[in-house]
Amino acid sequence: MKQRKAIYWFRNDLRLADNPALQRACAQAEQLALVYCLAPAEYTQWGFIREGQHHKRFLADTLNDLEMQCERLGQHLLIMAGAPEQILPTLAQQLGAETVYCETIVAPYETAQCTALRAQRIVVNETWQSSLLDPQALPFPLSNLPLVFTAFRQQVESAGVTPAEPLSAIQALPNFPKAILAMQSVDVHAWAGLAPIDARSAFPYHLPAWQGGETAAFKHLQRYLASGLADCYKQTRNGLIGCDYSTKFSPWLASGALSARQIHQQLKAHEAIVGANDSTYWIWFELLWRDYFRFLHWRFGSQLYRSLGLAGYGVPAHQPDLFAKWCRGETGQPFIDAGMRELAATGYLSNRMRQIVASFLIHELQCDWRAGAAWFESQLIDYDVYSNQGNWLYLAGYGTDPRPNRRFNLETQAKNYDPHQAYLQLWLSTDAQ
Structure with a gap:
């Protein structure tokens, strides 16, 4: 039986093709409100913002593209600022919606959002769809x-x-509830603000070919x-x-x-x-x-997400001053500083450099791996909660394969991957902007 009105809550599934959760909502709702909730500014326990400028800018472009695709199908993407557990119950009441559809994200922060919605008697229909x-x-x-x-x-x-074959792009969307027309979306680019453009970027998201979006x-x-x-x-x-x-x-x-x-x-x-x-x-x-x-x-x-991951509880070593220098790219180790400056300047870092700088923070500076994971969350345009947590646990030795030999030899890494010091010159030269 079809529901008269429902909400589709976009999370980390900002596409119309191969989106089983959205297709389920389309099949089961006569009218569908498409909604994205921009997270409020939050700070980590380490004192910096969870969502940095590069990530916000890439997200803004992604949402802009999704909005245009929805409009081509006669729909409307409502972008609202605030926590989903605060926005969606109010919106459901205003629209007379019966169900919120969304993808499943099995990480603590994201799981808690759905739990909070259900605590307010919202029916949440989740679909797992992010794996291959x-x-x-x-x-x-x-x-x-x-x-x-x-x-x-x-x-x-x-x-x-x-893998199963991906689903084709949705060619038709249910009509949106007319009450949506009285609601104004957030200007995502004004929300994101300007991010610095750096021509050295290995992922130049300011260029059309590299922008966010399907x-x-x-x-x-x-x-x-x-x-x-x-x-x-x-x-x-x-x-x-x-x-x-x-x-x-x-x-x-x-x-x-x-x-x-x-x-x-x-x-x-x-x-x-x-x-x-x-x-x-x-x-x-x-x-x-x-x-x-x-x-x-x-x-x-x-x-x-425990302090020692699967090893249990404890108090990992941490040196706040050294961590701050690592974040700024001021450790005094040129290879590390080059990597951290690239990350701050562009929101991107190669997989090899991510491993090198993470190993250095954990094993050389003796800092809490969770602080490093949080810094990556703040900075990376490609932050993925699963991969980020998994990789940091792996390097710290607190995951499922806790071998103690993941301490990278910095001299060997630099020799193998930057033998002519081109990377150092690119990111440490004062005139290389």
Whole structure:
């Protein structure tokens, strides 16, 4: 039976294609209000804002693109400022809506939002949709998820588990409740403010081809595969400079402008034409890592957010002054400082440099890994709660594979990945703006 009125609450799924939760809402509601809630400014326990300027600007472009797509289908995206647990109950009452539809996010902060809505007698209809693989298709229940990624990958591949095909883009949306017309959306670009433009960026999101949103995301996916870069990805993925050393899918994946299933579908089509190799396989391999961190959250939940992660409780070492210098790129270690300055200037950092600077903070500066994770959340345009938490736990040795040897040798890393000091010159030179 169809519901007369409902709300679709966009979260980290800012797309119309391959969005099962939105398709469910469209099938079950006669009138549908499409809503996004801009989070209020919040500060971490470490004293800095949770959502930095680069992330806000990329999000603003993403929402602008989504808004235009909704308008082309005769719908309206209502963008409101405030916490969802405060906005949505009031909106539901004003519209006479019966249900809020949304994607499932199994991280503590996001889970608490849905719990708070239900506590106010809001019916919340959630759909899991952010992983490449369907949890129900795995060769084991998530309660028995292997505790080492390699075992997870091997079991998945041995069982021949493959992703479902992505859903096509929605071609029609239910009408919106007329009361929406009296409500004014937030000007997202005014909300985001200006972010500095740095020509050195490895992800120049100020340029049209790199902007947030589903439109740019799918064009980039097609352009990347057509360029042949995927066929040498494994050899270039540890690069530090430029736009071409890695896939650069992550900012669009994190906002949900692009789904992992869409990437997989296009990747397999590419392999069918030019052939598969170690590099195209490695893109699948990275998408499996992304899934693994998601499934870890299903199995362990809030345990991943304890001070010592899966090792339990305790008080990690922390040096506030050294942490502040790390954030500013003023540690006195040139390679680390170059990485941290790139992050602050652009909101982006290569995967290799993320591991290097994180290892340095944890193992050399003896600082709390949670502070580093929070700084990445604040700064990164591609912040993903699952991957961010999973990677920091992994490097700190508090995750499912707590080996003690994840302390990177800084001299070796610099020699291997910046042998000619081009990266140092790019980010430490005073005239390299």
